[in-house]
Amino acid sequence: MKKTNTENHFLQWFHEASPYIQAHRGKTFVVCVPGETIDNPGIFEQLLRDIAGISHLGIRIVLVHGIHSQAEAYLGGSESEYHRGLRATDDRAMAGVEQQTGKVRLRIESQLSRTLAGVYARTSSGNFITSRPYGVHAGIDYGRTGVVRRVDAAAIRHQLDMGSIVLIPPVGYSPSGETFNLSAGDIAENCATALAADKLIIFTDRTSICNNHRKLLHQLTEHEAHELLHGRRRLDDKTRRLLSISLQAISGGVRRVHILRWGVPGAILQELFTRDGIGTLISAEPYDTIRAAHIEDIAGILQIIEPLENSGVLVKRQRRRLEMEIDHFLVAIRDDTVIGCAAVYPYGETGMAELACLAIAATYQGSGGGDRLLGAAQRHAVDAGINRMFVLTTQAAHWFKERGFVAARIDDLPVTKRRLYNYQRKSRIFLKEL
Secondary structure, three states: OOOOHHHHHHHHHHHHHHHHHHHHOOOEEEEEEOHHHHOOHHHHHHHHHHHHHHHHOOOEEEEEEOOHHHHHHHHOOOOOEEEOOEEEEOHHHHHHHHHHHHHHHHHHHHHHHOOEOOEOOOEEOOOOEEEEEOOEEOOEEOEOEEEEEEEOHHHHHHHHHOOOEEEEOOEEEOOOOOEEEOOHHHHHHHHHHHOOOOEEEEEEOOOOOEOOOOOEOOEEEHHHHHHHHHOOOOOOHHHHHHHHHHHHHHHOOOOEEEEEEOOOOOHHHHHHHOOOOOOEEEEOOOOEEEEEOOHHHHHHHHHHHHHHHHOOOOOOOOHHHHHHOHHHEEEEEEOOEEEEEEEEEEEHHHOEEEEEEEEEOHHHOOOOHHHHHHHHHHHHHHHOOOOEEEEEEOOOHHHHHOOOOEEEOHHHOOHHHHHHOOOOOOOEEEEEEO
16 A cells, blocks of 8 residues: 555654664653743643653653743733842742742643553652852842752652653752742753753743854854854843853753754654754764764664665675674764764785775765765774775765775775675776875
8 A cells, every 4th residue: 555645754754763762761851941831832732742752752851840921920020120130039029939830830740640642641849959049149139039059869860760750840948948939941950960961951932043144053062152152243141041051061961952942843852853853952072973883883884774785886784794894884973873884994914995885874965974984984094004095886986086086996906805896796996095
């Protein structure tokens, strides 16, 4: 029976998502949701369904929520005093914060209790955050506004181990029993750091982080984010705040921070389970990395090279052979997923090496991944004392010629390679001095 476009789209998405489902299982993600989201019932309910769904996939979720818009509505807006981006919280304002916190918490727990395919998402909340008053700054008494003093990471981990989504409101408690109004972003950053979370995911009403032409910046390294925050470009307060929180989290050991626009349906699913995502990723290390292949990478390598083998572009390799030769392979990694590979086979005392099996996943072709792999392979060869590299190809001759390879003959190959040359394939031979 012929598949419909919808079925084909689902199968394509599922195949792309499968490595991420496996990679994310058992990881800890801290998710920060602003109060504005809760004022949009359809978006809010869908987001919670998505969070419940990824929890069922084995991802450990700490959900931090804000109440800014709810508190503003309670206080009538004009009565709120802000200085340096912080609310000066008097006793009346704190009463409103406490009341709205309770309401929002009940709404979230109610939504997460709705069954998802017969399974509900268990939630847990508590006094996990110890805080202290922000104090007096520049003559302004911030009253009941506080800052995070300590996160009870052990208690949170215990609840995560029990399979619960841990729900943390934007309030903290002092050892003397006082409550303080806290920033949801500060709580999320401190929780992610204390838990050594794998990801901090921040929802915002912004279009994530953009360049000077208002185009989305999909990836930033820690250095690039720091340069953007402290450079000459004028940034609005919210963008500066997002970058500051992200950099604090990364400096505290969080590997990756994702900034997503909350108005996009399924944003968290698209970000976590597709290769490119839809938000801004800020990471301590470059998003794409090239390293020596491990035996665990074989499935990813096969997924890339099998279509090329079937079309005749590459020579077929059995899995057993690949396992035996894995030490010769380099892999390009994006978000813990293999997106490219190349192999370097040295030939004894000849000072030569063969470059083989250079391949990039179809969705990344044209993005420069082949050049980066070639460069890494050449550096690897030079480090091993190789001074000449050759390649056999049937369909990529021009690509290699453009990168400094010159046409060669069978007689130019090492003797052992000459004996294995397949005259039926009629591969063209190219050589490069390193």
